[in-house]
Amino acid sequence: MSALLLPADRGRDTVLAPVTADAYRAFLASPAGQALAPGFLQCPSWGQVKEGWRPLLFGWGPRPEAGELTGAALVLMRRLPGTRKFFAYLPEGPVADWADPGIDAWLNPLLRQLASAGAFAVRIGPAPAHRVWDAARLKAATGPGRRITDVLAREVDPVGSVVAERLRARGWHRCGGEEDGDAQPRFVFRVPLAGRTPDELWAGLNQEWRRNVRRARREGVETVVGSAADLPEFHRLLGITETRDGFRLGRSLAYYQRQYAALNAEEPGRMTLYLARHRGEILAAHTMVRVGRRVWYQTGASADHRREVRPSNLLQWRMLQDAHALGADVYDMRGVPSTLDPEERAHGLLRWKLGTGGEVVETSGEWERPLDGTANHALYRAFQAYLARR
Template identity: 50%
Template sequence: MSVRVQPITRDEHLAFVSARPSASHTQTPAWAGVKPDWEAESLGWFDRGGRLVGAGLALLRPLPGPRLPGLPRYLAYLPEGPLLDWHEPGLDGLLEPMLAHLAKRGAFAVRMGPPVVVRRWSAEAVKAAIADPAARRLRDVRATSYDPRAGRVADTLRRMGWRQTGPGGADGFAAGQPRYVFRVPLAGRSLEDIHNGLNQQWRRNIKKAEKAGVKVVRGDLSDLPAFHELYCETAERDRFVPRPLPYFQRMWTALTAEHPDRMRLYLAHHDGEVLAAATMLTVGDHVWYSYGASTARRREVQASSAVQWRMMSDAHALGAAVYDLRGITDTLDESSHLLGLLRFKAGTGGEAVEYLGEWDHPLNRLLYRAFRFSLSRR
């Protein structure tokens, strides 16, 4: 396919996203407002007839230090994008114009995350892999299904000079968007079917929360500090670096301005105290559990389970095709503190999904090598 790539307006970009069944929230024009340290540009792919056939949000991160005349200075990043027909014959004809445009914009390299599914593992396959002492990583376990088209996309990218950034560190998480996620299919299922698909522990925890009188309510911008307090406690407990409160406030303001239901906040109350909270994102028929938070106090009332079930139920009521629990670890090592997260998500009865991962294309090899070296020193 012969196309040209050029900037488009936010309205054109949003109209393209809205016409698709689903797209990542990181590929909506509003996501630019969440990342103020990056410059942003909405890109459009136009065919010979002038029809918009693709779109993408390119985030441009400048290199630190003074700008040298004539030298490129940006890393261009399209998280979980761009939005193209990735299985279209002649994929290189869609990507080459993008590289040319971003090179003119001053990019020394382009990073993207093709939204292409490679493999899926059923909940039963994941549980069997966790129980198998010989299994070390999910990627080494026989998948329930495999899409051979993903291999053809990867072959095309390598032929064009793209480099896969790798499956992640020792815990299986990539530095950017997750390569492995856990999703619960909702399409064609009743809420009773979804509930029956949960394992016994999930169903027991939901029932405990109901009997204990946990009430889950929707919050708004003013409730984000309460969420963030629990989130920071969760970060300390689970050993990750928390995002600051202004990040979530920017996220709320930017996303809900684009669509009032793009982002939701849920809080679980018990005896006058907020014990758990979570954010939910929606684009088209795809719903994501985005960030979760909880306190260690009164864990016996299962407030977190109540939040999850409320969000899953609301996603079903919205007509969502999938409830996405986002990233999971690839490791099956019992010593990993993240294996419990995989067990928890597998209890939903959904499926683990592997994407093609993130890929880099160096446009200036010297600057790209310097960039990679700086990352390795962090």
Template identity: 50%
Template structure:
């Protein structure tokens, strides 16, 4: 069937998203407003009858001093990835983006490849012979994922290497941790927490930790803790203006798209986090905490409140977002894996991000530029 791709309005894009149970928050029209250094455009896929059958948010980043750009669809586009004619969906997109000046296209198919249960991850961490999660036998291999990867390779797409941390780099995590909520009672979710999590939640309750929802005025308090967290965990923090822009853009699209939670104890905010919701999918987005009074377990109380609210709101999944695939005890990020999996989360591997060079010379030049920065 003949398909074509063209720009669509924000309203058309949002209606398409709203009609689906789960779409990444990075594929909503408002996300383009969060990224002012990129030129955002909503794309629509139409079949031969003119029916909108797919949508995507593409972010275009101009190459310095050239009238060409990198086109990026984070965790998208939202199309039928299992379609027999996948080529017929992706080739029109490449043609359209070439006409818009793109020299390279990067996308992140929202296709799950493998899942590891919490018990499987725990066993892998305890196994001295296991070095990376990807080398461990998965609990579930999703049907069709390997075939989609092979078809992408056959079309000329190549799996992207992990992006480095700098101003031009892009990239979303290939491995995430998700707590399934669909069809489970809150009691069952609580029972899925490991003993340490349940103990920490009780400690917080006995200590008098109170978790409340904040608003835009509380972003400053969140950011102070976030900067402290960045120093402690060795990452570069985003500025306060980024979170204010997120709040303004996302809540304008949907008042409940972004929430802020704060954990108080004796009049002081000890932990805070942002939560994003699109349909039945809820994400723990950014977290922050102080090293002071950690014994009262504010972060555990905060996460449990967010999971409870997600469950009450009918979410099918609570997504902790990215984890490392390392199982190395010397890696400081392994503690984060333990924390997230301890909440009963599954380790989930997506197909990762894929590149298509529309201009091989410029694509290679960008790769060399990035490798030297």
């Protein structure tokens, strides 16, 4: 089932068709593509990372066959066991102009293409944000039983609200609640970098963060960029972190090796492994990914011992500075829990990220719908029951 075997879908003004990885990457790197703020989960390389999923690449525009694109989509297709049907997933995609009131012109052709490829249902992750909260406001609102959504947001994105209304009107529904049901984090933490100097970034850290960075320096912690050879140590530390903090990503060393190889083959330096060493020992290891003018802190791991020398704080400060030097507009620290209750174990992660002085962004979340047809609706209900049992 190759994307290149599927025919183009021609609308009145927009043509959607399978595209090559080279054409897709060229669009993402172009000014038009960068204006849509694509994430790394919509890069062609991500299709090589996810085992068990078959990637399809689509582009739409006036002449996609000539590389004239206005949008793009990486679709991951997973076969439903015992059938010839597939679940189609667009992680944090498609890369499109969600402010366009005529979304049917590009969304409907995409659904038709996926139906012809054997999909029974589709999940998407629209780019527009919904709400934004300042770190200071959330820190002040911390208390028993409180959640981020109990606090008045600093900003509500009208595009995000309109996109939600448009999707609901077209038969889409939100996946799960605030945090359950989405494969990607519903709430993320971002540090704005555009227009700020390194001194302003330093001043944005709270006192505890600045104190911890200074202590790490005094204790002789050093930060370096690692290589693929250091991934086994990163994975070992990640297992320690999962046990300590009570979560499990369940990803193998091979997963991270595949990710590192695929992303850096697509663009050298796209994925970087940072290490914090103390007395010759690696105490923390964090991964960073960049696409255009966006940078993500993806995964962090640290040892249980010598935590008092604060290796993770110094490592994050190094990564923030490097993201700024790369010209990034934002440093995205990925998911945070929605709890503001200090008694809940998950709150520690939010508290740590709040110390950087950034902001919590509630994304538009993930949306699903079965494709037209009685059989597809029945498969979708069975699929939902299967997920509920898992």
